[in-house]
Amino acid sequence: MDVVGQIRQAAGQWRDGELEANRSRRLSDTTWKQLQELGVLRGLQPRRWGGGELDLGEHLRNVYEIARYAPSAGWVAGVVSSHPWQIALFDERAQQDMWSQDPVRTTSSSYAPTGSAVPVEGGYRLSGRWSFSSGADLCDGVILGANAGLAEAGGVKVPNFCSFLLIGDQYAIEDNWLTAGMRGTGSKDIVVADAFVPEHRALSSVKYEYNPATPAPGQLRNDGWLYKVPWAVMFNLVLVAPMLGAARGFLDTWIAETSRRQLNWGGMVRDDPLTQLHLAEAEWVHDAAVAKMRDAVETITRAAKAGVYLGKPERARLRWNITRGCQDVGKAVNHLLRISSGRTAYVDHPLHVLFQDVTTELGHAFLSCDAIGQYYGAGLLGARSAEVML
Numbered sequence: 001m002d003v004v005g006q007i008r009q010a011a012g013q014w015r016d017g018e019l020e021a022n023r024s025r026r027l028s029d030t031t032w033k034q035l036q037e038l039g040v041l042r043g044l045q046p047r048r049w050g051g052g053e054l055d056l057g058e059h060l061r062n063v064y065e066i067a068r069y070a071p072s073a074g075w076v077a078g079v080v081s082s083h084p085w086q087i088a089l090f091d092e093r094a095q096q097d098m099w100s101q102d103p104v105r106t107t108s109s110s111y112a113p114t115g116s117a118v119p120v121e122g123g124y125r126l127s128g129r130w131s132f133s134s135g136a137d138l139c140d141g142v143i144l145g146a147n148a149g150l151a152e153a154g155g156v157k158v159p160n161f162c163s164f165l166l167i168g169d170q171y172a173i174e175d176n177w178l179t180a181g182m183r184g185t186g187s188k189d190i191v192v193a194d195a196f197v198p199e200h201r202a203l204s205s206v207k208y209e210y211n212p213a214t215p216a217p218g219q220l221r222n223d224g225w226l227y228k229v230p231w232a233v234m235f236n237l238v239l240v241a242p243m244l245g246a247a248r249g250f251l252d253t254w255i256a257e258t259s260r261r262q263l264n265w266g267g268m269v270r271d272d273p274l275t276q277l278h279l280a281e282a283e284w285v286h287d288a289a290v291a292k293m294r295d296a297v298e299t300i301t302r303a304a305k306a307g308v309y310l311g312k313p314e315r316a317r318l319r320w321n322i323t324r325g326c327q328d329v330g331k332a333v334n335h336l337l338r339i340s341s342g343r344t345a346y347v348d349h350p351l352h353v354l355f356q357d358v359t360t361e362l363g364h365a366f367l368s369c370d371a372i373g374q375y376y377g378a379g380l381l382g383a384r385s386a387e388v389m390l
Contacts, residue, residue, distance in 0.1 A: 018070040292325045
């Protein structure tokens with residue numbers, strides 16, 4: 001049985017685990033063990049470190065399916081499983097630091113550059129606070145984003161956005177994750193007090209991501225096509241997959257709830273023509289968003305296998321398509337909730353819980369479509385636009 005089949009077979013366990021996660025505001029040890037045993041957390045890790053090095057589409061199908069039954073578990077699986085892929089781009093010494101003693105070790109992350117990174121001899125001094133680090137309680141390290149001085153890109157100096165790998169006691173976790181949705185992700189704050197990060201545990205997006213002539217250090221040994229796909233698009237996809245999976249779970253639950261609802265004046269809600277139409281429209285929006293996700297996966301996969309560098313216009317198109325799809329699915333979920341039973345106002349109603357999950361996920365900066373859409377549209381018109389991460 002493939003991984004998707006195993007996930008579906010254990011649907012009840014995933015749902016039970018989600019209830020426990022929402023109560024404790026972090027994934028349970030049982031759910032974490034399920035993710036480890038399925039191999040999902042290491043799906044994108046290089047084979048030479050014992051990982052799956054899976055086709056990206058296959059990996060995202062697994063993440064989507066988990067989120068269908070357990071949104072928090074799916075979200076954590078999507079985010080945390082992307083980090084072995086990125087660590088594979090770091091210098092070999094960083095990979096050794098992380099995996100030489102235990103290749104199963106994992107990291108959480110927070111990429112928004114809300115802390116400071118000061119270049120010093122041999123590395124950087126990191127300080128500050130970073131938010132929304134999903135799965136932090138269960139991980140052995142963290143990847144943090146920060147601007148470390150300036151770097152040259154296209155002949156001009158720009159902020160040198162870097163990802164920094166911290167391990168063990170180099171940081172603290174602050175338990176401030178008190179939210180309406182996605183409570184089980186445990187996406188708490190990371191606090192760093194003047195930690196030294198050696199040079200080999202820093203990876204500059206400016207130097208490598210947008211310079212096809214300069215491979216990232218880790219690509220010298222991790223030279224498979226998977227490690228040549230663009231980071232921003234790939235990271236966007238590992239958020240899109242669980243978000244659409246959670247929305248699929250909402251639709252599944254909405255259908256089950258609505259199929260047995262009775263009208264106050266007699267008859268069944270399922271026989272109402274408008275209800276049927278509303279559902280059909282929501283299904284179309286969801287399926288269209290999934291199709292856009294698959295198109296993005298296939299596009300970056302073909303390019304990576306062919307050794308073709310995807311420039312900013314194409315990356316913008318892909319990210320616009322998948323983020324706009326997520327936002328439209330969110331609107332469809334919102335609409336179906338509004339035409340549901342008034343009992344969905346109760347915080348423990350399954351549709352209320354799933355609605356809050358979907359809404360919370362859509363608050364992630366990488367699922368917002370406005371800035372990327374404006375950049376994409378400006379490019380089509382040959383107009384100038386503010387830069388976005390592509």
